[in-house]
Amino acid sequence: MFVDYAEIELAAGDGGSGAVSFRREKYEPKGGPDGGDGGKGGDIFVRGSSNMATLLDFRYKKMFQAPHGKRGGKNNRTGESGPPLVIELPIGTVIADTKSKRVLADLTTDGVDILIARGGKGGRGNTKFKSSTHQAPRKAEPGIPGEKYTVSLELKSIADVGLVGFPNVGKSTLLARLSAAHPKIADYPFTTKTPNLGIVRISEYRSFVMADIPGLIEGAHSGKGMGVRFLRHIQRTRILVYLLDIMSPDPGEDLETLKSEMKAFDPGLLKKKSLIAFNKIDLMAERPAGIDGFSSDDDEICYISAASGENIDNFLKKLSGKLLEND
Ligand SMILES: Nc1nc2c(ncn2[C@@H]2O[C@H](COP(=O)(O)OP(=O)(O)OP(=O)(O)O)[C@@H](O)[C@H]2O)c(=O)[nH]1
Ligand SMILES: [Mg+2]
Missing domain, CATH: 3.40.50.300 (P-loop containing nucleotide triphosphate hydrolases)
Structure with a gap:
């Protein structure tokens, strides 16, 4: 079956939350804050592929979620970022936001990646909240949610x-x-x-x-x-x-x-x-x-x-x- 129109949902990864953690060493039981930042959520890219001729694959798989960023760790360890998710689409596909109708990408060339949904930033860990008056902050931030879109995919052949x-x-x-x-x-x-x-x-x-x-x-x-x-x-x-x-x-x-x-x-x-x-x-x-x-x-x-x-x-x-x- 030839499919030249589909609608899918895209959710970039959420940022990981920052950690609340304190250094704990033998002779320093009440060490300072050492909670790391959360990792960034995965971005979503689209890539034109000349190996694909139809949007058939997208009739059944409707939801694409990029991995979330991991939470920050102790010792000021930043959480791992969510890896990007790359969606391959046939050359000639026009991707538009269904709400605003704005065109987000027009895949005219083979193998070029275009960012369409940005992953959220990770939250800051409690280390970042330390100040002269706040030596032991118990505060950290949650990550920012990733961008979410419902998009239409429309395959329009490129011919003269x-x-x-x-x-x-x-x-x-x-x-x-x-x-x-x-x-x-x-x-x-x-x-x-x-x-x-x-x-x-x-x-x-x-x-x-x-x-x-x-x-x-x-x-x-x-x-x-x-x-x-x-x-x-x-x-x-x-x-x-x-x-x-x-x-x-x-x-x-x-x-x-x-x-x-x-x-x-x-x-x-x-x-x-x-x-x-x-x-x-x-x-x-x-x-x-x-x-x-x-x-x-x-x-x-x-x-x-x-x-x-x-x-x-x-x-x-x-x-x-x-x-x-x-x-
Ligand atoms: N005599 C004659 N027959 C033709 C000519 N061009 C096409 N045909 C015949 O007309 C019929 C239809 O040709 P197609 O090329 O399949 O027509 P089409 O416009 O692509 O048709 P659809 O795909 O159904 O829209 C076939 O039997 C062809 O052999 C022509 O110049 N002269
Ligand atoms: Mg014909």
Whole structure:
């Protein structure tokens, strides 16, 4: 199962309490205070890991507690600190505080640790409370509690280009044609159940990442079909490709339906740069010069066949042109 959203609880370790203790030596039965400070509670870090692809592990394990600091000891011994707890998450995970919605971390790189919940400081032992008037303080502090958060984990793929379209229009076929990815392709809707990423090379030195997501249908925003949750995987792309089936009764209307479903999820998606590609032109008796006023000279429009490869060069040229534009 592919899981791209989870909520978990994080509790950094509490600081250990300071000790109350007095030196006891043979000839000095009433020695001064020697209670050490408590240790610091363990911090919680998150780390991006390219070995993980989903948040599945976090569906079941919901609570993460870092170890507490140990209590201070006699002879001014500071208690041991709680070791840090490192939680590995897939690259592309955005971690936010569920209450304030504030983003605490965005894991875009492999192997980098980000501190998200700080362990509490240890309390001071009674040695620290000694003064000229207080030679034998019986006072020590408790440790400070560690930070606690309930956080949402949201996996948002990191891709440059996102493919969106109705089911069965050929999104996976297009990704397979352009990259070394092998997404499942079949002649029925909802073949793709989880996002696929592929690297598309445009020259020796340039490549970009393309994301293929499950198809959308009318009513997806209210849960129809696969719903719209997979749109979170294209929220970070710079460019969207609206892929349409040219054999559909009304491709123009398909585009409007697609856009209104996307708008219901995140209106910002429609502000992205985009390219409209009509697929399956190999099935037409004649090649289109323009459909419903769309001209193929238009920078935004392309007519292609993902299956036969016809006009794919032109599509890639327009797409890379857009990618290279400054935002
Ligand atoms: N004739 C023709 N068939 C195509 C073309 N592109 C894709 N197909 C066929 O259309 C069907 C659906 O292709 P997919 O790539 O699985 O479509 P999809 O958009 O990924 O579909 P979902 O994953 O269900 O959303 C398959 O049978 C493909 O072989 C094309 O350019 N021409
Ligand atoms: Mg597919």
